[in-house]
Amino acid sequence: MASGSIEKRGKSSWRLVVEVGDSGVRDKEYKTIKVDDPALLRTTKKLQDYLDDQLHQFKREVESGTYMKPQKLKLDEFYENEWKSKYASNPKNLSPLSYKTYQTYYESHIKEPLGNKELGAIKTIHLVTFIADLHKPEARKDGKEGCLEPGTIQYIYRVLKNILQRATEWKMIKENPIIGVKKPTVEQSEGNFYEEEEANTVISTLYHEPRKWRLFILGALVGGCRRGELVGLEWKSVDLKNRTMEIVNSISLTEDGKAVEKGPKNNSSKRTIALPDWYVEELKLHRRDWLKNMWEKKEAGLWKGDEREYVFHGGYGKPFYHSYPYRWWTRFLIRHNLKKIRFHDLRHSCASLLIEDGAPMKAIQKQLGHAREQTTSDIYAHVTKKLSRDTADRFNKFAPQNLQKHSAIDQPSS
Template sequence: MSYLKKVDAKNKQGYAWKCTAEGPRDPITGKRRQITRRALTKKEAQAKVDEAIEEMIKQDKRGIGSDVQDMTVRQLFDQWFNLVMKHRLKETTLSSYMNTMQRRVIPVMGDVRVSALNAMFLQKFINDLTEEELSPRYIEYVSTVLYGALEAARKWNVIDVNPLSDVERPRPRKVIYPTWSRDEAQQCLSTALLTNLRMYTIISTAFKTGARRGEVLSLKWSDIDFENKEINIERSLVYDKKGFRFNTPKTKSSVRKIKIGDSLISDLKRWKAHQNELKMIHRRIFVEHDLVFTTETGKPIYPRTMTFMFNQVIKEAGVQKIRFHDLRHTHATLCLESGMSLKEVQDRLGHGNIQTTGNVYAHVTDNMKEKSTQLFEDYISKI
């Protein structure tokens, strides 16, 4: 039963009537839920209440409690990160997701109800990011994370459809990463060998295995099988607010064995001998972790410190500036150009599927196709 009351005509909203009615009890908590709506006439106020009750019943049938109906974008991300993504992503990736949302999404729509989002609002949001002259790749990253959260809201019946589905978003772009030629790699290694043996061996290891930075810095001597010429990748070094610690690699497929050649075997043995000398010099303070690459006192190397030293070597060598991670791309590119199969490169890099490898190095495989075609032509010309 509804209760109608005339409202003071001097109210700022200009409403003349208020209608209050008992809605259905909350199906989860059993609590009473009163609904109040205001309008210019009795009929309009009653209609608004009836519409609100109908919507409430609809939401109840879909299994949505009153607390979920009013869920904000901020609350959605909290739930999504805690219930889903925390169990699917590595800590560093999760932290990147959270930082991006806190910086780009929450300030704009954090207090907006998820159910109130629509394609027009989200299209403007994406357009605003573009007008800030942010890179298309970064905008794509923001929209992908936001889409994932809204997709979770859809699965949880908070919304019927994902409103970002109808928004024009940046299309995935193929990125060709900068890499070194064989001559540039050799020039950098030669320079490092003369100035910093530790940095030389780090660069050599990354360049000749394609291992990621955290994987290289977490290597232990027990991971290196000199006899069978293999390196076991089974952990990654993480450094954040909690300090240094070892974590599992990026994905399950990242746990792998990489075959290595005589040149890297020789480099690692030379470094091991030098490291033993350092242990003797600093024996009173050296902390033994069995790590291949450490500070002079045996502690793990701070990733940014290593990146700084890498940039110094690049400057001294006078070669093209690349990121340390681009040594991984250089390794893969040269492997493919040398004739190694895409499947073999996939295994060395630890990619979960061959499509990832093919997409990243499509420009290389195109060159390989041309060479293969020429080889075929040369072969059949002899018939």
């Protein structure tokens, strides 16, 4: 049975003491209570009742084993010594690219304002202030003008929440202070994409470029593949006979000159994509040239692909540097004065073209590798709205004024 006592420590603070254990060996737990209410401080009985109630709650926490001692560990120390090594560096928890991104955001935006604070001393109001400050121009660390993008602020929130959630799960703090902080909002962007005529122009222009680049870009525009999925694609995943390719690998990061490989974004991203006949015929020609190049490089002792057979590489068998296709795509658009969209927007273009052609949303979900059909519907809501508008406009010919015109024209002359 625990026993307790109350010790006055200052003008408005008291220390609660709870002893537990056998009569021979007693452990003491301490908790400091500060009273800021002037009315309560002036009323002896109410003050005593309040302190007795606090002591009673403290005793229950100690007896049940739920009491957590205030932590002196600082956020920086927890981040460096606990979170990174015991959670974030494990690819099962964070992909290598996400881990690197999380570190970048922590170092550039979280470390300075919060890193030196003790975990147990970080309160919700501190984090409310922190998020509010991120909306100010001085929160930028890259020297550019203006404020941080809403998406960047939301990502910083996500990083901090992840770190504090681990501290909560591991009993370093009793409650996660960020739970009471409203998640920063980001308006769903309609994205940029190619209409059918624009897509035709891009495809025609790609026929003035090397075949491997034409196939790579069309893998996103026609197949709906992510950049990392195409960089990590191997010939063993391509079935030329059945005109399909399997997405089972992704390369979205390169460290120390070596590609960091992982599975696709999620389980739904592991998928089999059906390919158009004309694309497969191009792939067959690419395979023929690919094999010829491999044997030539091996004979010259220049092959660096070992036993791996990446469909797209720079000539020596190693996969492209993860960001190189994006740079090639950007230069290609400038070189041919084409409408500028991000490489990832080629994937959006694929979905938009399929929707406008009447493909079922479920089929598009599987093509893109979304976990839920609702995700596909939400992202491409602007396309379906446009189609709904186009469909409604088809009935304008039945407007009363138009019908009256037709009636007037059809009336026989007297």
